Amino acid sequence: MDGDYVIGGVFSIHYYMHTVKHNYTTMPEPLRCTGSIDARELRFSRAMVFAIEEINNSTQLLPGIKLGYQIHDSCASVPVAVHLAFQLANGLDPVFYTGDNCSQSGLVMAIVGESGSTPSISMSRILGSFNIPQVSHFATCACLSDKQQYPSFFRTIPSDQFQADALAKLVKHFGWTWIGAVRSDSDYGNNGMASFLDAAQKEGICVEYSVSFYRTHPRSRIQRVADVIRRSTAMVIVAFVANGDMRILLEELSHEPFPPRQWIGSESWVTDQDMLRFSFCDGAIGFAIQQSVIPGLREFLFDLSPTKVAASPLLTEFWEDEFNCRLGKSASIDKNVCDGTEEIQTLQSPYTDTSQLRVTNMVYKAVYAIAHAIHNAVCQDANSTTQCDKITRIESKQVQTQLKKVHFSQNGYDVSFDANGDPVAKYELVNWQKSESGSIELVTVGHYDASLPVGQEFRINKNLTWVEGGTQVPVSVCSDSCSPGTRKVLQKGKPICCYDCIPCPEGEISNATDSPDCFPCPKEFWPNAERDTCFPKPVEFLSFDEVLGIILAAFSVGGACLAIITAAVFFHHKTSPIVRANNSELSFLLLFSLTLCFLCSLTFIGAPSEWSCKLRHTAFGITFVLCISCVLGKTIVVLMAFKATLPGSNVMKWFGPPQQRLTVVSFTFIQVLICTIWLVVSPPFPMKNLTVYKKRIILECALGSAIGFWAVLGYIGLLAAFCLVLAVLARKLPDNFNEAKLITFSMLIFCAVWITFIPAYVSSPGKFTVAVEIFAILASSFGLILCIFAPKCFIILFKPEKNTKKHLMNKNQS
Structure with a gap:
């Protein structure tokens, strides 16, 4: 016009x-x-x-x-x-x-x-x-x-760049990470698919295959594309295909049945009403240009008279194809002449579909x-x-x-139009759904607006129908998701979406699905059995509530009671020869120190604290030195007593009660000095031991200064060894009741216990270190009280006839 x-x-x-074959001889x-x-x-x-x-x-x-x-x-x-x-x-x-x-x-x-x-x-x-x-x-x-x-x-x-981004977000939204890609071998398909694949890669989506074709390609090429789709494992196919090309591909796929696939379509074909006849694409989804209403267009399209049709070769061809007749011409073998009764309103054609x-x-x-x-x-x-x-x-x-x-x-x-000549990108999300009549129709189920802020562009407001009429979102992944507690390890030579799930190593967790790495728990935490959560490690120490703690506490209290009872017996019979002959003052001091030794083991039981850590080692060191000092004093008294029986000897006046008290105080003061220096320079302190056990924390007392600890033990050992040597020297002195023999046995037990204590202490793990130390304290204390005082108490209580001065002074009797 x-x-x-x-x-x-x-x-x-x-x-x-x-297609024209030129022979170069004619126009x-x-x-x-x-x-x-x-x-x-x-x-x-x-x-x-x-x-x-x-x-x-x-x-x-x-x-x-x-x-x-x-x-x-x-x-x-x-x-x-x-x-x-x-x-x-x-x-x-x-x-x-x-x-x-x-x-x-x-x-x-x-x-x-x-x-x-x-x-x-x-x-x-x-x-x-x-x-x-x-x-x-x-x-x-x-x-x-x-x-x-x-x-x-x-x-x-809108440009395909917006549609490609929207399609990638759509695929990601439904959790599909393993897809097939089909495109037209044209600028539309190649550029559109390139934009989509770039956006998909950023979203972590993998492509099993990417094939292209064009409608003018030989059928063998299109068959190869159809075969790739049939053999693939990807459930989802993204098709960036022009509608003319897509029609050819779907016709080829319809010749043979193939596994159900979820089609994701570009705008070009997903809204083409002519495509809806391919029922095996039921459930297809894609983006479409927004629906619109153009008033008067429907009437204009239907306003086709034979005169208007005849004036246009295109309308004439359309009319003849749709009504299968020939317009204004003589009839042919397969078509009759159009008689003018044809009504375009009755046509079911994309031309007349203005819905x-x-x-x-x-x-x-x-x-x-x-x-x-x-x-x-x-x-x-x-x-x-x-x-x-x-x-x-x-x-x-x-x-x-x-x-x-x-x-x-x-x-x-x-x-x-923007600076690039493009409009604002707005799409509708459409879904191919079966109607009650069984035909497939386009249903708008959501919207996409590229002008909205990131993360708010895409929304779905209706239920979707999936492949084969399903209501559940189909799954299309190369590998199932790795659950928390495992990590992804890529399969060699395959895309990043194909991986194996490897359990987290000991001490590490992953608390997210598809975690690429496991991370270690904090020092005071440990993974649960599933290795997806870190829990606080259980805290362990020798407690009064557990069996071992109760037993050791019972022996400790029992030993203290035994020492008190022994002291009571001695006090009750303080005038008897056997008590008087054994230096009653040192005996009572020894029993008092043994009582403290038994009770100091209680400080080793229970949760360590600053005061208990300082008290347990210093109290143990001082009470044991007091104890050994008393034993050493008794041993020296025995030796001096026999020396004093020699004619002209006045040695006892040099080791009387004042000298004995001074000896005990002097030896004990040295240990007090060692302990004081230890406490001032680097005292013991409570600590959480995280190295002995991986799965639990040991509450223990750190030594602070190891030199101070071993100095305390070394001083006790030195006194014990000196006492043992003196006791051995005095063990064969003639007497009916020679206390040196009892001291010798007690010191042998004491030294044996503490010699074996050292390797046991060093090698015992966790709370058993404390148990070994308590055991050594109790064993050596019981050794002293039983060896030194048990025979005397036995005579006092059960053999009173031997508790006489005559019996004690009788050197001829065994």
Whole structure:
């Protein structure tokens, strides 16, 4: 249709181009399309005509200006698209009228189209050189956003970069990490899939296979793609495929049954009503352009009279294919002549289906965007009236400049372009669901808005139907998730989504699913059996509540009671010869020190504290030195007593009771001094031992200064050894009751206990170290009290006839 300003339109109404074999002897045939008509593309072209007629009838937009159009079929092929680009850029021969009207039909101000990305790229490279703006309704390749290469390209449909990101987020949202990828071998498929795979890699998604094909490829190539899909283990297939290519693939897959697969589709095919006949794709999900309503379009599409149809070769072909008749021609073998009774309202065709206008609205908005750009270039708004100049010739470059600035709303839909010529990306999430009648229909289940903040772009507000009508999200992973307590170890030579789950090593945990590493628990914690949580280690010490602690405490108290009872017996018989003969003062002091020795072992039981750690070692050291000092004093007294019986000897006056007391005090004072220095320089302190056992903490007293500890023990050992030597020397002195023998036995036991204590103390783990020390204290204390005092108590209590001075002084009796 001619007009004051002409808009070009290029649509892929056919999907194949007739292949011509050149013989170079005749003029090549003109390019022509073959195959059946794509009814949806025909609807797009008719929507452009509807929009132009609507604008021509408008009093607000381009008043007094008539828009014309030239609409062409590109056959979805690059050669035809390039041919059309040159044809539209050159224009038709101008037509001159004798009247005042001067036609400018040769000037194409802008072009709507093309539907595919590859033809659009080819056209844009040519049209950009002439500054002719091109506004596509369906070319989504992200590469077209490059204004260096395509300066005059605009589009009303979002770039595939947004769709690729949205698809990757969708796959991640449902936990699919193992997918197959199918794409068209074209700019649309290759660029779209490249963007998707890049986004998917960032989301941690792995691709089992990535295959490509094109509808003009040999069937063997398409069969290979179908075989890859059949043999794959990935449950989910992401298909970035043009609808014409997808139809070929699904037809090939429908020939043989294959395992159920969850299809994730790009906008190109997932909203194509013609695809819904492939029932094995039930449950497919994908992103779609938002649904819209174009008032009056349905009536316009149905308004096809035989006269209008006959005036257009495309409409004629569509009419004849749909009604299986021949229009205005003689009948053929397989078709009758159309008799005029055909009613387009009865057709079930994508052309007549206006229930979900999506891409059609993109065509509608593209026409209006061009109209607004022309309006801004030729019209002036003044005093609430609009004056348009249709005489002044404008250049297409002016329209291109104005297109960058357009911002308007049509039918409630905003139209504007960013610096790359792209609109704001908004999608609907659609799902193929079976209706009650058994047919598959498109259901909108969510939305995606790229303009929203990160993490809020994507939302689902309805239940989805999955493959084979399932209600549970299908699982598509190479390896099952690693539970907490394990870590992922990649399988050699396979993608990162294929891994083995290895239990965490001892002492380490992982508390998240699919953890790549295990991490150690803090020092005072230990993993549970599942190795997914750190629990505080149980604290262990020799307690009064446990059996070993109770037994040792009982022996300690029992030993103290035994010493007190012995002292009571001696006190009651203090005037008896046997008590008086054995230096009663040192005996009582020895029994007192033994009582303290027994009781000091109680400080070793219970949770260590600062005071108990300091007390236990110093009290033990001092009481034992007091004890050994008393034994040493008694031994010296025995030796001196026999020396004093020699004629002329007055040795006893040098070792009387004052000297004995001074000896005990002196020896004990040295130990007190050692302990004081130890406590001042580096005293014992409570500590948590984390090294003996991995799974529990030992509460113990650290020695502080090991030198101080061994100095205390060494001093006790030195006194004990000195006492043993003296006792051995005195053991054969003649007497009916020689105490030196008893001291010798007691010191032998004492030294044996403490000599064996050292290796046992060093090698005992944990609380048993304390138990060994208590055992040594009790054993040596019992050895002293039993060896020294038991025979005397036995005579006092059970053999009183031997408790006489005569018996004690009788040297001839055994």
